[in-house]
Amino acid sequence: MTGVHDATGVHDRLQALAAELAEVGERAGAPCLDPVNGAMIRNWTQALGDTGDWAEVAPPAMIQVWSMPGLVAQKGASAADEILRLLNESGYTGVVATNCEQTYDRYVKVGEQLRSTMRFGELVGPKKTAMGEGYFVTWYQSWYDENDQRVAEMLFRVLKFQPRKRSGAKSKGGPIKPAIGLDTAFYWDGAKEGELRIQCCADCGALRHPPGPMCPKCHSVKRDHVVASGRGEVHSYVVHHHPPVPGKTPPYVVAVIDLDEGVRVVGNVNGCAPEDVSIGMPVQVVFERVDDDLTLPQWIPADAPVEAPEAAAEEPPADLEIPLTPTFVIATALATRDFTPVHHDTELARAQGTKDIFLNILTSIGLVQRAALQAEPGAVLESISVRLGVPAYAGDTLRVHTERVDATTLKVRGAVSLGDHVTATVRIKESEPPVGGRPPTPPAAPEERLRRQGGAR
Amino acid sequence: MSLVGKTAIAGIGATEFSKESGRSELQLAAEACLDAIRDAGLKPSDVDGLVTFAADANAEIAVQRELGIPELRFFSRVEYGGGAACGTVAHAAMAVATGQADVVVCYRAFNERSGHRFGQANRSARVDSTGLEFSWHLPYGFATPAAWVAMQARRYMHEYGATSEDFGRVAVAMRRHAATNPKAWFHQRPITLAEHQESRWIVDPLHLLDCCQESDGGVAIVVTSVERARDLPNPPVVINAAAQGTGPDQMMMFSYYSGDLAALPAMGNVGRRLWEQSGLTPADVQTAILYDHFTPFVLIQLEELGFCGHGEARDFIKDGGIEIDGRLPVNPHGGQLGEAYIHGMNGIAEGVRQVRGTAVNQVRDVRNVLVTAGTGVPTSGLVLGVS
Known part of the structure; x- marks a missing residue:
């Protein structure tokens, strides 16, 4: 659904509105209902598994929590609401948060009463993106102390996009199921057991694939099978692009494989790019379980690791590994005072088209802080800039890697099974003495595997 | 006993070729048959035999009823x-030559573009011998004719250095021919080799322009004895050879499991029969109608039929070798790439026009025409000639 009848008109109206909002400048933002307090800090550190010492100051990544409205029917307005509404009306109905950058002028102390302001940032677009054509909308929120001194600022950016018409190229459901008869069942049964079975005449021993009821050489109907070594080479292959085929996402490779045993079979060659497949390439069998009833013998390059051909195998061990239990996802959402149902109500989350409840952004930033301070104990953070990636769903595991770039910069990457969930740049203040976030006192939360990254400097 | 030279094609008929006929397949079949019967100077009541493809949706008795044929x-x-196309004429010729029938109409009619499209993913998975054949392939997303042909094309390129x-x-040749055929879908729309190269991948190594179009339409062919044909208005187009054939370890379109993928042994078999029956050689045909659902199989057919040696077709076709003014004009009507995809039956009609001397892109001094049917599957072929 694009629904944009007059693209130029819409663009002009968006630009005009953006200019208007920019003119308004800074205005009062969401109220901070409670002073900075130990109870909320404790809820937060317990939920996120942060073991730092935050007796006097609040964790910097908590800054937005102080102005979160809590469980209320009407959410506070953002500085970009009118633009977001106009984008919705113009067909840019999709939304995805892309960036969140927090800059900390100073850490806030327990007992301080904060106030927040907001201002519109900018509108950039239209841009072609992986999600579809869209506009990036940026706004800011700032926090001030009782003396009207700014303590922190946050940039928040979303992409509002026109959801692409489904091309139909994406596969739906599983592959086409084979018909299985009396003469072929042994093959599919074997695949389920992880065996590539080749029919063998019980009288003359001739091998045959595809199998059949009568040996074409000696006409015996007595059948047996051998289990193939699973090694072979590509005799010929194609790369399928079009049309869409159930259960497959193009481009994909189909090949005729010459087995070492002297018969040929057909299957997909996975585990390498289509352009890396060639005639004569050695391949080995792997078994792709489709469901309880069907397992497909498949092929990968012979030199590929059998078990985990994906990148996960090459990944160094994570510095922080967090099982995303439903409790973790819900407890952290509530501890950051984020009561959006997609973070705690599984049924509702699924009804909205997501796989499950997922981690909220305030928590993701908190975990970046946690990883950074684990790598640099006692450091004082100047800013955290987060680029948001795939959702971190309940049931997944978040693996966080920390890497030092220079004396004051860390890169933090949090990945889940779907890919990168956050990639962050954390900047450390240079000369200030530590005022909080002292080294964690081991042991850490028992369900987590913590590993200090040594010698990374 | 032989059918050679005893039977002839006396009439050809067709509907228009389109992307959406707007009428039932049975109506297309009835219209094409009636057109062919009238072209032959006959009446439906003269017809006593009907032959079609196993794949055709229109039962012979349904066509009989529409045409008011008293009895078959x-x-x-x-x-x-x-692969059935020339086989229908072979069956008709056998029936006429043996006295089982006097006038047999062969027909094929479908809404192959607006209705069921063969180019889409095949989902057949019945537990019969054919369904089991498909079952070795469909679960891998190996589910379209383009993909099945591409597998052989890749091996052919590998073995012979074809590109x-x-x-x-x-x-390019087919579109050149279609450009001057007003009945062709691609009338006045020739292409360049660069356009072919730039067309998108369907199944690498096949580009979009390696694949024939999809069409709605119907074609019918009237077969009777040479004697009877002589009394009819059109000059008889004599069936000098008609053959069907398979190869070793033949499968539907997946004969990959033994032997040479860079070959079409079923067509080799049919070719040998055709030359034997007709007593002709490749040098004796002035034009060939080669089934062109996908371009690579035109090259392999030229080799299997003996027009050149294995791996030599790319030299045979270069410099316009199969174009209207080349050494062997192939598919002067534009073939299925250019005219229409009527499952090979429109090619038989073109063979008849070339022998009659009435084609829009007429080859000079045509005495014998070779016609082939679909390849990769069990196939068939004809040699048609002047009487």
Whole structure:
């Protein structure tokens, strides 16, 4: 659904509105209902598994929590609401948060009463993106102390996009199921057991694939099978692009494989790019379980690791590994005072088209802080800039890697099974003495595997 | 006993070729048959035999009813997709030569573009011998004719050094011919080799322009004895050879499991029969109608039929070798790449026009025409000639 009848008109109206909002400048933002307090800090550190010492100051990544409205029917307005509404009306109905950058002028102390302001940032677009054509909308929120001194600022950016018409190229459901008869069942049964079975005449021993009821050489109907070594080479292959085929996402490779045993079979060659497949390439069998009833013998390059051909195998061990239990996802959402149902109500989350409840952004930033301070104990953070990636769903595991770039910069990457969930740049203040976030006192939360990254400097 | 020279094609008929006929397949069949019967100077009541493809949706008795044919003495269906095309004429000729029937109409009619499209993913998975054959392939997303042909094309390229451009030259030739055929879908729309190369991948190594179009339409062919044909208005187009054939370890379109993928042994078999029956050689035909669902198989057919040696077709076709003014004009009507995809039956009609001397892109001094049916499947072929 694009629904944009007059693209130029819409663009002009968006630009005009953006200019208007920019003119308004800074205005009062969401109220901070409670002073900075130990109870909320404790809820937060317990939920996120942060073991730092935050007796006097609040964790910097908590800054937005102080102005979160809590469980209320009407959410506070953002500085970009009118633009977001106009984008919705113009067909840019999709939304995805892309960036969140927090800059900390100073850490806030327990007992301080904060106030927040907001201002519109900018509108950039239209841009072609992986999600579809869209506009990036940026706004800011700032926090001030009782003396009207700014303590922190946050940039928040979303992409509002026109959801692409489904091309139909994406596969739906599983592959086409084979018909299985009396003469072929042994093959599919074997695949389920992880065996590539080749029919063998019980009288003359001739091998045959595809199998059949009568040996074409000696006409015996007595059948047996051998289990193939699973090694072979590509005799010929194609790369399928079009049309869409159930259960497959193009481009994909189909090949005729010459087995070492002297018969040929057909299957997909996975585990390498289509352009890396060639005639004569050695391949080995792997078994792709489709469901309880069907397992497909498949092929990968012979030199590929059998078990985990994906990148996960090459990944160094994570510095922080967090099982995303439903409790973790819900407890952290509530501890950051984020009561959006997609973070705690599984049924509702699924009804909205997501796989499950997922981690909220305030928590993701908190975990970046946690990883950074684990790598640099006692450091004082100047800013955290987060680029948001795939959702971190309940049931997944978040693996966080920390890497030092220079004396004051860390890169933090949090990945889940779907890919990168956050990639962050954390900047450390240079000369200030530590005022909080002292080294964690081991042991850490028992369900987590913590590993200090040594010698990374 | 032989059918050679005893029977002739006396009439051809067709509907228009389109992308959306707007009428039922049975109506297309009835219209094409009536057109062919009238072209032959006959009436439906003269017809006593009907033959079609196993894949055709229109039962012989349904066509009989629409045409008001009083009774049939012979009816038959030929299997294996487009491989059936010349087989229908072979069955009709056998029936006429043996006295089982006097006038047999062969027909094929479908809404192959607006209705069921063969180019889409095949989902057949019945527990019969054919369904089991498909079952070794469909779960891997190996589910379209383009993909099945591409598998052989890749091996052919590997063995003989043929390139995508060699395949493209076939498409360029067919579109050149179609450009001057007012009945062709691609009338006045020739292509260049560069356009072929730039067309998108369907199944690498096949580009879009390596694949024939999809069409709605119907074609019918009237077969009777040479004697009777002599009394009819059109000059008889004599069936000098008619053959069907398979190869070793033949499968529907997946004969990959033994032997040479860079070959089409079923067509080799049919070719040998055709030359034997007709007593002719490749040098004796002035034009060939080669089934062109996908360009690579035109090259392999030229080799299997003996027009050149294995691996030599790319030299045979270069410099316009199969174009209207080349050494062997192939598909002067534009073939299925250019005119229409009527499962090979429109090619038989073109063979008849070339022998009659009435084609829009007429080859000079045509005495014998070779016609082939779909390849990769069990196939068939004809040699048609002047009487």
